[in-house]
Structures are given as C-alpha cells and as structure tokens.
Amino acid sequence: MKIPFNLLRANRSGFSLVEVTLALGLVAFVLVSLLGLASVGLNASRSSATDISLGQVTDHVFSVGVTPLADGASATFYFTEEGEVLPSGTGSFYMAVLTASVPQDSQAANGGMFLLGLEVTWPGGKRTFYGSAIAPL
16 A cells, blocks of 8 residues: 555654744844844943043042142143053053133132143043132132
C-alpha cells in the first residue's frame, strides 16, 4: 500500500524557509536598534562627565579667583580632565579665564558690584559662563 504524500509531509517537524527568514529579520532589527542606542548612551555619558568637570572648574574659579580682580583684570586657571587644579598650563586639559568688569551703572559700581565672565576651553569645546559678585575692588 502506498502512503499518500500529504501524510508523509505532515509527520515531519521543522521550520519552513519563510518562518526562518522572518525570525532572522526580527533578530537583525533588534540588534541594529540596540547598537544605535549604545552610541547615544556613550555620547550622553561623555557629555555628563564633561559637565561634572566643568562644575568643579567653575566652583573653584568663582570661589578662589573673585576677590583679587580689579576692573578689566583677568586670571587664568588650569585643570586636569577630572577638574583638579594645576599650578601651570603644563599637562592641563581645561583652561579657565576669569575676567571682571565694573558695570556702567554708578549705583552698582559704588556698591562694589562687578560682572564676571568665565570662559572655559578644552580640546574640542568651549563654554562661557557669566555672573556677578559683590566684593571690594
């Protein structure tokens, strides 16, 4: 007796070519999406580390460098990549230049107020911060 062809095929187990192709396409889509997110995460991490170091730089400069400045004077500070202070520019990553100026308003000038500008530069970037302080000039 002959066994019909349909019965022989029904007993076989496995995946069809269409099922395998769809599964591989889904896996490829997920992997490409994850790789795209990894680069975004690395850029955010790098930017966050720079922001933390810049915070340390500005805290140090505004706490140490404000008092001795006169109108139009500037002071330069040097820092490592982690935001630690260096005595000179040798081996520095960040360079911060703090400038002071007396505002044109005579009431502010008489009150000892002056404007501060801080420009921090590093390889591949530059940020400028502005503030004001009250101290004897």
